[in-house]
Amino acid sequence: MTLHLHDTATRLTAPFTPVREGAVSLYVCGPTTQGAPHLGHLRTFLAFDVLVRWLERSGYDVTHIRNVTDIEDKILAKSAEADVDWWAWSLRFEREFQDVLDRLGNRRPTYEPRATGHVPEMIELMDLLIERGHAYADGEGSVYFDVASHPTYGSLTRQSIEDMQDAGEEMEPGKRHPRDFALWKAAKATEPGTASWETPFGRGRPGWHLECSAMSRKYLGETFDIHAGGLDLRFPHHENEQAQSHAAGFGFARQWMHSGVLTVDGLKMGKSLDNFVTAAQALTDHPAAAVRYAMVSGHYRASVEYNGTAMREAEVVWERFSATARRAAELLGEDPLAGPDADLAAVALPEAFVAAMDDDLAVPEALAVVHHEQAALNSLLAAGTAAAEVAPGLGRLRAMLDVLGLDPLAEHWASTTGGDGAEHAALDALITTQLAARAAARADKDWARADALRDALSAAGIRVEDGQGGARWTLETTD
Secondary structure, three states: OOOEEEEOOOOEEEEOOOOOOOEEEEEEOOOEOOOOOEHHHHHHHHHHHHHHHHHHHOOOEEEEEEOEEOOOHHHHHHHHHOOOOHHHHHHHHHHHHHHHHHHOOOOOOOEOOEHHHOHHHHHHHHHHHHHOOOEEEOOOOOEEEOHHHOOOOOOOOOOOHHHHOOOOOOOOOOOOOOOOEEEEEEOOOOOOHHHOEOOOOOOEEEOHHHHHHHHHHHHHOOEEEEEEEEHHHHHHHHHHHHHHHHHOOOOEEEEEEEEOOEEEOOEEOOHHHOOOOEHHHHHHHOOHHHHHHHHHOOOOOOOEEEOHHHHHHHHHHHHHHHHHHHHHHHHHOOOHHHOOOOOHHHOOOOHHHHHHHHEOOOHHHHHHHHHHHHHHHHHHHHOOOOHHHHHHHHHHHHHHHHHOOOOOOOHHHHOOOOOOOHHHHHHHHHHHHHHHHHHHHHHOOOHHHHHHHHHHHHHOOEEEEEEOOEEEEEEOOOO
16 A cells, blocks of 8 residues: 545545655644644644654655744734843744744744745745736835735635625725735834835735645745644644745645644643643643644544543553553663664554554554563563574554654663653652662562562552562553
8 A cells, every 4th residue: 555645625535746756845834833832732733743753654755834923913912011022932933833842842943934034935825826816015115915916715625705704804904805815914013123124015024824835835836735733723824835835836735735633631721611721831740742642643644632540551652652662672682673773664463453554544553563562572581582583572552652652762762761741750859769779678578568569660650670670660461
């Protein structure tokens, strides 16, 4: 089976054929740096990190663009409220996004362009749209896209312009139609002078939709393979991007991919519902690897649920992956497959795993293969099997988990015992003290004391495994 991907525009899952053989051009809508990253952001960026990893594992040369919207209404409003320069406010949260994604093992994109660095490209695109009769300047510094001029407007989300009408919607001054959208926004006296640029149409700043069309064209060309983002961006953002790019005569994205929504305790996350979870909060409460596992373990198009039970299960799974990999690595010693620099790309993946990932990134089915491989590896370790027979199983386990960004022996994760959350660190310190007391009791041949300590840990849901490097602990699975 070759790689099949679902196209949001056609609603079909079909074989993937790139524009250029052996290469993939991918544009992912990145953050608007108005505030701290939250779980919804993590859901999207981690989902498409898995896409990039699988494309690369499949032999493609991937050019991955993820933009930064570093100027926007909310950025200006929030920075003014905080009495901070808008560009400093934006940069603060851009760095916070990057720090969080680094902690979660996300690969950095090929390029990460900022909107404010591409004003000349935006002016060029607006000139082209006006020339082709699809955009107009209002004479006051703003430029609008004329939706009525483009017959296929609404095709991405399968709506007509009439369907989009809101009887109570107030027409903005300068617009010809309520659904016309701003390509360029005229400067306002209430906004900083540094937040606007001179153009042939007047001084102003970019509209949200224009920037992505301009940047994708610059870095990926007029036609590229995949445009991705969160499901909430389909309308109006992606609809408007597609309309203005097609109206300019560009092929634009040949395929659309959208990640599903994230729910918290059964409800879509939102500040008004008091279930808004920031990335910083999640990473304080849970190990980073467990957060990553929770975000990528479902199908990328499905909803992902975040709650205490789901995170407890994610922590257990991660601990077990880590424990199995470490035990096998200890047995293998200096074998390259046990080290952080192992050539996992050379390891043949199980056919069932490949088939699942080629089926529109069916991660749940792929994880079933991972769990099967882990169980088989545990059986070999329990039986005292020789290192030479254990090595292939460890290689397969690591190679599959690497596709998900969760190889426990990779340098990024190897320095932790399973995570970096505050709760995990405290738990690890307590259990390590108990294990040290148990080791001392065993050394003194006080078997009753050693067994009592182990039983106490077991009663608390802690599994203790003795190995060549000493005792290790993992959390028991709750059925």
